[in-house]
Amino acid sequence: EAQVTQNPRYLITVTGKKLTVTCSQNMNHEYMSWYRQDPGLGLRQIYYSMNVEVTDKGDVPEGYKVSRKEKRNFPLILESPSPNQTSLYFCASASDAWGNTIYFGEGSWLTVV
């Protein structure tokens, strides 16, 4: 089954404790990205990657890092999480960056206390 898988789905962590949200897709997609969803602010892109070793900032990259060492994986790293990073995070992928459908994972609920 074609899917985007992200883990963990739910996490409560403390301020400053590094964490990684993993994302993997099995569709051989070139394009991957991360979004966060917040009440009143909607969905905003954090980072995106057009292919292996090619990443770029989205609209709200502060406090986040990403890497794309393999085509299927695109982890989101919070080096020193803060409470304003409490959010619902979505990983997404698409075959390319030219208008094709973007498919989303099921989301990761992250709470930073």
Place this chain on the structure above:
Amino acid sequence: GNSVTQMEGPVTLSEEAFLTINCTYTATGYPSLFWYVQYPGEGLQLLLKATKADDKGSNKGFEATYRKETTSFHLEKGSVQVSDSAVYFCALRLPAYNQGGKLIFGQGTELSVKP
């Protein structure tokens, strides 16, 4: 700039009522247009899409037509069910040379269908 505006919710309908959720967009070039649905506690699922002017996307009884002249992509369903209760997002996708091919979302419209 590029943006998507959709009608505010929440929208409350009775079962079997007709649904319209308005969506208009502003974009340079020729974006692809999408409707995504988010059921309570779940992720975003693609509902339908259209990639060029006058295309009609359809799925599960929902339809939307890409209207370039009115820059709109309104979502319609002839007879809603309780199971359609969810938040619906209109979105456009820019090509790679424009902000890296990201999706730009509307604010979402919450639909509640009562039996």
